Structures are given as structure tokens and as C-alpha cells.
Amino acid sequence: MVLNVVIMAAGKGTRMRSARPKVLHTLAGRHLLQHVLAAAAGLGALRTIVVTGHGAAEVERAAAAPGLAFVRQEPQLGTGHAMQQAAPLLDDAGTTLILNGDVPLIEAETLQALVAACAGQRLALLTISLADPKGYGRIVRRGDAIEAIVEEKDATDAQRGIAEIYTGVMAAPTAALKRWLTALGNDNAAREYYLTDAVGLAVGDGTPVVGVAAAGETEVLGVNSAAQLADLERRFQRRAAERLMNEGVRLADAARFDLRGELRCGSDVEIDVGCIFEGVVDLGDEVRIGAHCILRNARIAAGATIRPYTHIDGEALGATVGANATVGPFARLRGGTALGAAVHIGNFVEVKNSTLGEGAKANHLAYLGDADVGARVNFGAGSITANYDGANKHRTTIGADAHIGSNVVLVAPVTVGEGATIGGGSTIASDAPAGQLTVARARQASLAGWKRPTKKR
Ligand code: UD1
Ligand code: CA
Numbered sequence: 001m002v003l004n005v006v007i008m009a010a011g012k013g014t015r016m017r018s019a020r021p022k023v024l025h026t027l028a029g030r031h032l033l034q035h036v037l038a039a040a041a042g043l044g045a046l047r048t049i050v051v052t053g054h055g056a057a058e059v060e061r062a063a064a065a066p067g068l069a070f071v072r073q074e075p076q077l078g079t080g081h082a083m084q085q086a087a088p089l090l091d092d093a094g095t096t097l098i099l100n101g102d103v104p105l106i107e108a109e110t111l112q113a114l115v116a117a118c119a120g121q122r123l124a125l126l127t128i129s130l131a132d133p134k135g136y137g138r139i140v141r142r143g144d145a146i147e148a149i150v151e152e153k154d155a156t157d158a159q160r161g162i163a164e165i166y167t168g169v170m171a172a173p174t175a176a177l178k179r180w181l182t183a184l185g186n187d188n189a190a191r192e193y194y195l196t197d198a199v200g201l202a203v204g205d206g207t208p209v210v211g212v213a214a215a216g217e218t219e220v221l222g223v224n225s226a227a228q229l230a231d232l233e234r235r236f237q238r239r240a241a242e243r244l245m246n247e248g249v250r251l252a253d254a255a256r257f258d259l260r261g262e263l264r265c266g267s268d269v270e271i272d273v274g275c276i277f278e279g280v281v282d283l284g285d286e287v288r289i290g291a292h293c294i295l296r297n298a299r300i301a302a303g304a305t306i307r308p309y310t311h312i313d314g315e316a317l318g319a320t321v322g323a324n325a326t327v328g329p330f331a332r333l334r335g336g337t338a339l340g341a342a343v344h345i346g347n348f349v350e351v352k353n354s355t356l357g358e359g360a361k362a363n364h365l366a367y368l369g370d371a372d373v374g375a376r377v378n379f380g381a382g383s384i385t386a387n388y389d390g391a392n393k394h395r396t397t398i399g400a401d402a403h404i405g406s407n408v409v410l411v412a413p414v415t416v417g418e419g420a421t422i423g424g425g426s427t428i429a430s431d432a433p434a435g436q437l438t439v440a441r442a443r444q445a446s447l448a449g450w451k452r453p454t455k456k457r
Pocket of ligand 2: 100102222223224
């Protein structure tokens with residue numbers, strides 16, 4: 001059976017009071033349209049069309065994906081008018097599934113059920129009864145049969161009392177839909193062409209209209225204001241937290257947890273309050289994440305501890321923390337960082353594009369950039385690799401068991417041999433041999449009989 005999917009995303013979203021097109025506002029790190037597209041992705045649609053209008057260029061740039069078509073709606077004269085723009089692209093055979101770009105948490109199974117209810121011959125509406133149906137189109141029934149959808153603005157007082165609403169999702173036989181679209185008028189309170197008037201037209205020409213009840217309200221709530229967006233964000237996060245807790249992840253507080261990507265956890269993982277996970281994050285068995293950490297594109301091996309206020313952003317290259325390592329508090333790991341087992345990274349230490357061998361330590365105030373650090377190296381407080389000459393980046397290599405004193409500058413490209421010791425305060429611009437002490441700083445001198453200057457009278 002041929003399936004078309006149309007996502008309407010041309011509206012201005014006036015009530016968001018934002019310059020950004022509504023469907024590009026983000027929920028759990030992805031914009032609203034991405035959520036809707038993801039839900040529709042598994043349906044096996046012949047084509048997926050997004051109707052754009054307000055901020056069209058921006059929306060098309062943000063949503064562009066292989067196989068996705070865009071049609072523009074200028075000006076925006078209502079949801080029925082939006083569908084009129086998409087109609088020429090729809091195959092007459094089969095079903096068209098219509099989604100609102102601003103209903104982001106809709107689930108794939110629900111869409112599947114709706115398409116099945118339509119079966120290319122019925123108009124299937126996704127509905128739900130809400131305690132507070134204000135603002136939504138109401139489902140008007142005579143007996144059991146659906147007669148019409150009436151928009152809030154056009155509803156009588158009695159109709160406003162109806163709890164059952166139209167969620168903005170329908171599946172229609174495509175040929176009939178095209179017919180109804182040409183028959184829509186705009187004689188209503190908003191002077192818009194309402195897609196929802198298709199229901200009355202279907203009833204008129206004898207097409208069966210069926211309601212499919214949504215399983216829960218979260219998946220059908222629309223985003224029309226900043227407050228609704230924040231409410232949906234919390235609902236999404238609550239669901240994500242529950243999924244993880246069901247797998248045994250111990251969240252200190254499910255209400256203070258934010259997932260903006262994908263988080264995979266081993267057994268006995270503990271996550272303290274206020275943490276944010278972005279991109280793809282993998283936590284091994286018995287990993288502990290302290291309060292207020294942000295992790296993005298990172299893999300933390302079993303038994304590692306990330307202490308509070310640590311920021312790990314693997315960027316495109318990823319970042320890995322070895323088994324039983326300790327990172328933080330207040331540490332920063334960037335793209336291309338690979339820490340071996342039992343590494344210690346302490347407060348105010350930044351590591352970028354560097355590997356650290358097993359048991360290496362940089363416990364305080366340090367920068368390791370573009371460095372290969374051997375096992376058990378101790379990198380002293382205040383020491384840095386000077387990896388950037390103003391034009392190019394260079395690497396620093398430090399052999400196993402080397403001891404880098406405090407306040408050392410390693411000017412790359414440079415190599416420190418295995419077991420070498422670098423005296424504190426040294427600026428090392430040439431290779432330091434293995435096993436020896438290398439010191440590069442002015443020799444200490446004391447002047448006997450020297451007098452401190454005194455103030456002139
Ligand atoms: C719409 C439904 C209402 C339903 C509600 C569910 C109509 C007339 N009303 O109302 O019955 O309860 O959704 O959330 O359909 N859009 C366009 N072009 C336009 C106007 C809107 O593409 O000219 C898009 C918007 O970007 C949005 C969607 O259509 O993604 C819905 O538009 P919106 O104005 O939010 O409709 P509602 O008033 O919420
Ligand atoms: Ca809406």
C-alpha cells in the first residue's frame with residue numbers, strides 16, 4: 001500500500017513570541033521537526049513532504065535529509081491551504097498521513113495504528129479526551145459517529161464543553177483527500193482554510209470517518225508557547241529517566257536529569273543531580289557520575305568516576321575514559337581524548353586530542369593538547385603543552401614513568417624520554433633524554449649584602 005507522509009510546518013507560531021520558526025525550537029536537543037520526522041521514519045512511506053512557509057529557508061536548511069521533499073506555502077492561509085500545496089505531489093493511490101510539525105512526541109506505533117485504521121478507504125483521526133481541551137479542535141459526534149471537527153474559535157459554548165479533541169494527526173485515502181481539499185472554504189472565525197473541514201466533507205460523500213484514541217496525552221500535546229515547550233521537555237525527560245531507572249540506573253533525582261541524545265548504561269551506574277547527556281554517551285558498569293556534569297559523545301569504561309562539575313565533550317572525535325579512572329571535579333575533556341585505565345585527571349585540567357597511558361596523572365591546573373603521554377607519567381600542577389605555534393599544531397610525546405614538575409612548558413614538537421624528570425619551572429623546547437633530570441630555567445642565585453631599596457625622603 002502506497003503511503004505519503006505530509007508534515008505541516010509553515011505556520012508562524014505567533015504564541016511562541018520568537019523570531020525562530022516554531023518547528024526549529026528544540027526539545028531534548030533536537031528540533032521539533034526532527035522528532036516528528038523520526039516518528040514517521042519507520043512507516044515505509046513512498047515520500048515524505050514538509051510544508052514550509054514562515055522561515056522556509058531556515059527550516060529547509062535545518063531539516064534537509066535524503067528523500068525529504070519540501071513545498072512552500074506562501075502566504076499561510078491555514079492547514080487546509082497548506083495541504084493544497086502538497087496535493088500535487090501526492091500519489092492518488094493509497095493513504096496520506098498528515099502530521100503537525102508542532103506535535104513532537106507522537107510515537108511510531110500510534111502512527112502505524114492510524115494508517116492501519118485508514119486502510120486507504122476511511123478517514124482516520126487521532127483523538128484524545130483532555131481535562132483541559134482549550135485551544136484544540138473538538139470532535140463533534142452524533143451518537144458514536146464523528147460528524148465534524150469544530151475549532152475552538154468557531155465552537156458554540158456547548159461544543160467547547162466537549163473533552164474529545166483532534167490531535168492534528170490524520171490518515172486519509174489520498175484521492176478522496178484531494179477532492180475534499182479543492183472544496184474547502186474559509187468562512188470561519190479565522191478566515192483560514194481549515195484542513196479539519198475535510199471531516200464534514202467526508203461525512204457528506206459517505207466516506208467512513210473513524211476516531212483512533214491516542215494511548216496517552218504526552219504524545220499528542222502540541223507546542224504553541226514557551227510554557228508548553230518546557231512542559232513537553234519535562235515530560236520527555238521524565239520518560240527518559242523512567243526508561244533508564246527500569247534498566248537499573250540509579251538517578252539521584254529523576255526530575256534533575258537531562259538527556260539530549262542517546263545514553264547507554266551498564267549495570268550499577270549512578271548519576272547524581274543536574275547532569276546533561278548529549279550526542280551518544282556510553283557508561284560502563286559501576287560508573288559514577290557526580291553532580292552537574294555535562295557529557296557529550298563520550299565513552300566511560302567500567303568503574304570510572306566522573307566527579308562533580310566536569311565537562312566532557314568528545315566533539316566529532318569522541319572522548320574515552322578508561323576503566324577505574326577518576327576525572328574531576330572541575331575537569332574538561334575535549335575531542336580526541338583517550339584516557340587509559342586508572343588515569344587521574346584533577347581539578348582545572350584540560351585535555352584535548354591526547355592519549356594518556358594507564359595510571360598517568362594530571363591532578364591540578366594543567367593543559368594537555370596533542371600529546372601522547374605514557375603510563376604512570378605524573379604531569380605536575382600548572383604544566384602545559386604548548387602545542388600551537390600560531391599557525392600549526394604540534395605533538396608532544398612523554399615516555400612512560402616520566403615525571404613532569406610543576407609549571408613546566410613543553411614546547412611542541414618535543415619528546416620527553418621514558419623515566420625522565422623535568423625540573424619545575426622549565427621551558428622545554430628540545431627533546432629531554434630518558435632517565436635523566438632536565439632543567440631549563442635560570443640558575444638560582446643569592447646576593448649576600450644586598451639591600452632592599454628604601455623610600456627617598
Ligand atoms: C490544529 C487543528 C486543531 C487541532 C490542533 C492540534 C486545524 C484548522 N486545526 O490547530 O483542530 O486540535 O491543530 O494541535 O487544522 N500550518 C501550516 N500552514 C498554515 C497554518 C498552519 O503549515 O497556514 C502548520 C503549523 O506550522 C503547525 C500545524 O500546521 O505545524 C498546525 O497549525 P496551528 O496553527 O498550530 O493549528 P492549531 O490552531 O493548533
Ligand atoms: Ca498547534
